[in-house]
Amino acid sequence: MPEGQLQAEARIGTAGAAEIGFARRDGATRLTHLYQHDPLRVLFPEPEVRDVTLAVLLTISGGLVAGDRLTISATVEEGAAAHVTAAAAEKIYRSTGATTAVTQHLTVADGAWLEYLPPETILFDGARLRRDTRIELASGAGFLGGGILVFGRQARGERLTHGLVNECWEVWRNGALAWGDALHLDDNIAVTLADPACFAGAAACATLILAPPAGDPGAFLDGARAVQTRRATPGLQAGATIVGGLLVARWLAADALPLRRAYGELACHLREVSMGLPPRLPRLWDV
Secondary structure, three states: OOHHHHHHHHHHOOEEEEEEEEEEEOOEEEEEEEEEEOOEEEEOOOOOOOOOEEEEEEEOOOOEOOOOEEEEEEEEOOOOEEEEEEOOOEEEOEOOOOOEEEEEEEEEOOOOEEEEOOOOEEEOOOEEEEEEEEEEEOOOOEEEEEEEEEEOOHHHOOOOOEEEEEEEEEEEEOOEEEEEEEEEEEEEHHHHHHOOOOOOOOOEEEEEEEEOOOOOHHHHHHHHHHHHHHOOOOOEEEEEEEEOOEEEEEEEEOOHHHHHHHHHHHHHHHHHHHHOOOOOOOHHHHO
16 A cells, blocks of 8 residues: 555544563463553453453444554563453444554463454445454464454444455464465455355354464364354355364355354354364354
8 A cells, every 4th residue: 555545544543552462470370461442452351161361352432434544563472371352343334435454463482372252243334344363373372263243233224335355364383384375355355245156145253273383283174164154054164174274164144143153153162173272162152
């Protein structure tokens, strides 16, 4: 993006930040660093019994508008375990030209575990979003996370027809790139979403990534596919594969709600079989 455009958009929106750091102290995961700047806040509800430390991101503005810029970082030090989610679905409002930018940087040390499972992002028609997520894992780190994109406000009968969606993921393991993925929708988005070779009319898509702290991720593949098959419904397509030492699951759906349920069920399954954690997500997911 040209420097002049970046400077102009910096004057339009707000710049929010959330920095969270966890470390293991006295036999438990403790918060060691916290910085937050409007419109981001971080809440720390009491986790369920036998579950990991929980952090909840909250956008107090109620959504993101053109030119808003968010920077989110989470660091989990050796031996610690944490789950980061959000209080509600993120809404990206229609833009008249400026772009909303979100940068997410997640760092997990050897022997640590991080779950990054915010609810869906809803893209209003005409929204413009650039979101970059970089995950840095030490050789013995574990990670479970991903995201859901909803193309328009389904309850209003709205579909995303124009705007910008630029979503990039990078997973680094021990300093080397293990997996990268990029989605770019621009110009006539309605045509791309309707194309049978692209989204085949889907109203939502999702990606879930598992990086087990040790062992072969292929050991979890059959189980993941079985969960996806169990959740199969008309209009919901799903698949899972192993790439770069990661288990990567995908969904396309004509309706966002069954996709959300299928995504949550697989996340519950994977946290149980890979880390022995309870097969549940924070109660915020059920609100």
